[in-house]
Amino acid sequence: MNASRIAPMALYQEVAERLRQRIYSHELAPGTWVDEQALAEHYGISRTPLREALKVLASEGLVTLKPRRGCYVTEISxxxxxxxxxxxxxxxxxxxxxxxxxxxxxxxxxxxxxxxxxxxxxxxxxxxxxxxxxxxxxxxxxxxxxxxxxxxxxxxxxxxxxxxxxxxxxxxxxxxxxxxxxxxxxxxxxxxxxxxxxxxxxxxxxxxxxxxxxxxxxxxxxxxxxxxxxxxxxxx
Missing domain, CATH: 1.20.120.530 (GntR ligand-binding domain-like)
Structure with missing residues (x-):
C-alpha cells in the first residue's frame, strides 16, 4: 500500500522539477500558456500527475492558474x-x-x-x-x-x-x-x-x-x- 502511494508522488515531483527548469531557462517564457495535453504527451504521462506538478509550481509562484482559462507561466512585473x-x-x-x-x-x-x-x-x-x-x-x-x-x-x-x-x-x-x-x-x-x-x-x-x-x-x-x-x- 505504501509503495503504491510513493510512486505517483515521485512522478509529479519529477515533472514539477522538469517544468521548473524549463521556466527558469525561459524555454517556457513568462506569459506562455501551458498546454497540458501537449506536455502530458511529451512526457508520456496522464494529465493527473501533470496537474499536481502545476499545483506545486503555482504554490511557488512560477505559474498562475486562471479559472476557465488554464495555466500560464507567471509574468513578474x-x-x-x-x-x-x-x-x-x-x-x-x-x-x-x-x-x-x-x-x-x-x-x-x-x-x-x-x-x-x-x-x-x-x-x-x-x-x-x-x-x-x-x-x-x-x-x-x-x-x-x-x-x-x-x-x-x-x-x-x-x-x-x-x-x-x-x-x-x-x-x-x-x-x-x-x-x-x-x-x-x-x-x-x-x-x-x-x-x-x-x-x-x-x-x-x-x-x-x-x-x-x-x-x-x-x-x-x-x-x-x-x-x-x-x-x-x-x-x-
Whole structure:
C-alpha cells in the first residue's frame, strides 16, 4: 500500500522539477500558456500527475492558474520586483548580521575563498562565473546564519526573481559595483561587525534591483544595453 502511494508522488515531483527548469531557462517564457495535453504527451504521462506538478509550481509562484482559462507561466512585473527585492534586502541583511556573529574561523576562510572567485571572475569579465560565485557567497551566508526558516523563504523568493527577463549584471558598470559591495560586506564579516554587515547587504540587494530597473527603462526606450540579455539569473 505504501509503495503504491510513493510512486505517483515521485512522478509529479519529477515533472514539477522538469517544468521548473524549463521556466527558469525561459524555454517556457513568462506569459506562455501551458498546454497540458501537449506536455502530458511529451512526457508520456496522464494529465493527473501533470496537474499536481502545476499545483506545486503555482504554490511557488512560477505559474498562475486562471479559472476557465488554464495555466500560464507567471509574468513578474516591475512592482513585483520592487516588493520582492524589498523583502529580500531585509532577509539577506539578517543573514549577514547573524553570520557576522556566528561565523567560525573556518567559515570566514571559506568566504574569503569564494570572494577570491568573485575577484577572478570580475578580472576576466566572466559574468557567468561571477554570478555563480555570487550565488555561492549568498548561499554560504545563509548556511552560516543557520536559520532554516529564513533560508526557506529566501529560496522561494529567489525562484520568483528568476522569472525576471533580465540579468542585472548586464547593466553598465554593475559587475564592478557589485564586486566593490562584496568587498565591503566581506570586510564587515571579517571584523564581525553584524550591524554594518546587515546595512551593507541591504544596500547590495537594493543596488541589484536598481540595476534591473535601469535595464527595464533602457529596454522600454529601445536604448542599447551594455550586453545582450541572457537567461534569467537575477544577481543580487
Amino acid at each position: 516591475e512592482r513585483d520586483l520592487d516588493e520582492v527585492f524589498s523583502v529580500m534586502s531585509m532577509l539577506e541583511g539578517e543573514c549577514a548580521r547573524a553570520s557576522a556573529m556566528r561565523a567560525t574561523d573556518g567559515d570566514l576562510t571559506r568566504l574569503r575563498a569564494i570572494h577570491a572567485d568573485l575577484e577572478k571572475a570580475a578580472a576576466a569579465d566572466d559574468i557567468d562565473g561571477f554570478f555563480e560565485a555570487n550565488q555561492n557567497f549568498h548561499r554560504s551566508l545563509q548556511e552560516i546564519a543557520d536559520n532554516r526558516w529564513l533560508l526557506h523563504v529566501i529560496e522561494d523568493l529567489r525562484k520568483v526573481i528568476k522569472l525576471s527577463r533580465h540579468h542585472s549584471l548586464f547593466s553598465d558598470g554593475r559587475l564592478e559595483q557589485s564586486l566593490e559591495e562584496h568587498r565591503d560586506i566581506l570586510g564587515a564579516l571579517l571584523a564581525r561587525d553584524g550591524e554594518r554587515a546587515e546595512q551593507l547587504m541591504r544596500h547590495h540587494i537594493r543596488s541589484g534591483r536598481a540595476a534591473l530597473a535601469r535595464i527595464a527603462v533602457a529596454k522600454a526606450d529601445d536604448a542599447p544595453l551594455a550586453a545582450p540579455e541572457t537567461e534569467a539569473q537575477a544577481e543580487a
